[in-house]
Amino acid sequence: MAPGRRGxxxxxxxxxxxxxxxxxxxxIAGFMATPEAERPEVSYTTLHAIVPLVFAACAGIAWRIGPTRAPPRLMVAFVVLWIPQSIYHVIGGIDWLWPLVRGVDLGWGVIAGVLVMVYPKGFLGDRFDRWIAGIAVVTSIVNLLAVLLLASPQAVACECVVPNPYRIADAPALFALIDIGYRVVGGALALAIAGRLLVRWVRASVPARTVAFLMPLALFAWATTLAAQAVNYAASSTANTVLNTVSLIAMASIPVSFDAGVAHARNMRARVADLMRITREGADRGLWAESLARTLRDASVRVYWWDEERGRYVDAAGTPIDEVDADSRGSHSILPVASPLGTPIALIRHDRVLTDNMRLLDGVSSALRLSVDNGRLRSEIERTLEQVRQSRQRIVEAGDEARRRIERDLHDGAQQHLVSLGMRLRLAANAARGAGEERLATELGDSITMLNQSLKELRELAHGIHPSLLSSGGLALAVPELAGRCPVPVVVDVQAEGRLPELIESTAYFVLAEALANIAKHSAATRAWVRAHIVDGDRLELVVRDNGRGGARLDAGTGMVGISDRVDAVDGTIEVESPPGAGTTLTVHIPLGGPLIEH
Known part of the structure; x- marks a missing residue:
């Protein structure tokens, strides 16, 4: 935790x-100082003490999750202004204090009203709210001045026992009029706020009701009881305990509703993460609009995407946005989304009430940008991988073509020349022997033997570069011949139902050649098996198994790495099962990528 935050x-x-x-x-002090005959019931006093505790607890939560610092500060101010109601019997003998306390003892009502009006944005949003707050502040100031300048201990019914030192005139009728008027105006303002919120909530869309949450109901219950209390006070009626109890419960529900609504809005923002998970593969237009409507709980959401070719916004079906949807006035608003470089991405048309939750809309904008970027990056990566795959395949094909060309050149060039040279040497040896030159004939015979050995090695070299049997007969002829040159006995099972593409055949051949070479060099096996079959008509399966020591790994040695590289170049897969002491099984699957070539 950062030091500043901890502080x-x-x-x-x-x-x-x-x-x-x-x-x-x-x-507690006020309850104990009140004469026993005048004390309220303990249950009511307890409930009265709980109300500020609820506000204080909710202030701590609001400081943690609230949109601004104003709501928790208002809740703390409410706790302070709630105190005067219970301490008149404690401060009644302090002449300079009780008029000040009496002048602000209904300030908690103004605070509660302002708290409701700043929900959920954390500040006064429109002209109506500012007018209501202004009227409440002005009437509170008038009431404070009236108490300071006109109130007497008898007029305020606060059990005060000393005169008001600030009093300048004896006008009990005027003071009573201002006092009652202040309470009536307060009740009327509370009813106006509650009524407005309740009507808006009833008529509002689903997103508007989601944002409003429980606040209108709590406020309406409190405002109704407050108005009833104002009427009772004006008529000098006896306080109704039931009415007061309902008022306290409704009052305590206001900060709870505030925090619950803010938490609900935060949960809506948290669902943006779900939106990202849904669209992490890219911004599929139809899925994005559907998921966004679900996240915002706004069925009227429309998403229009920027069409670079036509230079305008269109929906998922390609229909251009019309003037009505593009108009941000009325019950809907337009949220433009652009890339960090300013390039247009989309327009989101949503319920106007969601503008009260700009963090949610910012999260949606970021999610859309990330989805678009993810889709673009995914496409670029897939395109790059495809280019790499094709490049690797071209390299393998070029290598095989070079092998065939070298093998052909050796067969048609160097081998033919050596064969011709051998025939000439043999004729010369025969002629020397006929002329009685045995020494020369012997030397020519030794040269012929050396030439034949060189010719054999050259043929083996050419065969290793690219076997002629593979070109002429495919795997059906080349694999048995390859297995026959392995020092370990090999059982061969090759499916001979047509030829495969040249790249597939050469890849399979050299994979088998490298696998058999590894068996001969490293496995200490006494027997091996080779199987090459077409599986499901679309892929070649190669299985090479031995009964050697096992322990082989794909990352062990250049031979296995070479096999893996060749298989990867043709989009194949390779698996190795090689438990120690139980032999090795190498399984390779290579997609054919085309029809078989008939014999």
Missing amino acids: RIVRRTAVITFVVALSLWME
Whole structure:
């Protein structure tokens, strides 16, 4: 945890702990200082003390998850302004204090109203909210001045026992009018806020209701009871305990609803991660729009993609965006998404209420950019891999063609010349022997023997470069001949149903040649088996097995690496099973990539 963040957490925890302790102390002190005959029921006092505790706890949560710092600060201010209701019997004898406390003892109502209006963005969003907040602040200031300048201990019913030192006039009727008017205006404002939110919630789209969450219901319950209390106060009616209890419960539900709504919005942002998982392979247009609508819970979501060729936005079906959808006024808004370089990517048409949750929309924009980038990178990687695969295949084909050309040149050139030279030497030896030159004839015979040995080695070299049997007869003829030259006895099973493409045949031949060479050199086997069959009509399966010591690995030695490289070059797969002491089984699958060539 960063030092700065740790310090903020410590300070916030200290503030919340202090106001909670102060609130509880004042609640208990006020209850104990109240004459026993006037004390409210313990259950009501307990519920009254719980309300600020709920606000304080929710302030801590809001500091953690809230959109701005304003909501948790408002909740802490509510706890402080809730205190005056319970301490008049404690401060009644302090002449300079009780008028100030009495002047702000309903400030918690203003704080609660502002808290509701800043939901969920964390600030006052429109002109209506600012007007309501302004009226509430002005009437609160008027009420404070009225208490300071006009209130007497008898007029405020606060059990105050000393005069008001700030009082400048004796006008009980005017003060009563202002006092009652302040409460009526407060109740009316609360009803206006609650009514507006409730109507908007009822008429709103699904996304708007999701964002609003429980707040309208909590506020409406509290505003209704507050208005009823204002009417009772104006009529000097006896306080209704049931009504007060309902008001306290509704009041406590406001910060809970606030935090629950913010947490719900955060969960919506967390679902953007699910959106990324769904579209991680790239931005499939139809799937993206469907997944986005599900994530935002907004069935009206439309996604229009930038068409570079036509220079305009189109939907997944290629239909251009119309003027109605492009208009950001009304109940919908347009979210443009562009690349970091400013290149247009898409337009997202969504319910306007989602603009209150800009973090969610920012997450959606980032997810779309990443999906598009993932799709582009995936296409580029696949194209690059295909180019590499084709390049490797061309290299293998070029190598095989070079082998065939060298083998042909050796067979048609050097071998023929050596054969002709051998025939001439034999004629010369016969002539020398006929002339009685035995010494010369013997030397010519030795030269013929050396020439035949060189010719044999040259033929073996040419065969190793590219066997002529493979070109003329395919695997059916070349593999048995190859197995016959292995010092380990080999059982051969080759399917002879037509010829394979040249690249497949040469790859299979040299894989088998390298595998048999490894058996002869390293396995200490006494027997081996070679199988070459067409499987499922579309791939060649090669199986080379021996009864040697085992322990072979693909990454052990240049021979196995060479086999793996050749197989990879033709998109084949290779498996090795080689438990120690139980022999080795090499299995290779090579896709044919074309029809068989008939004999």
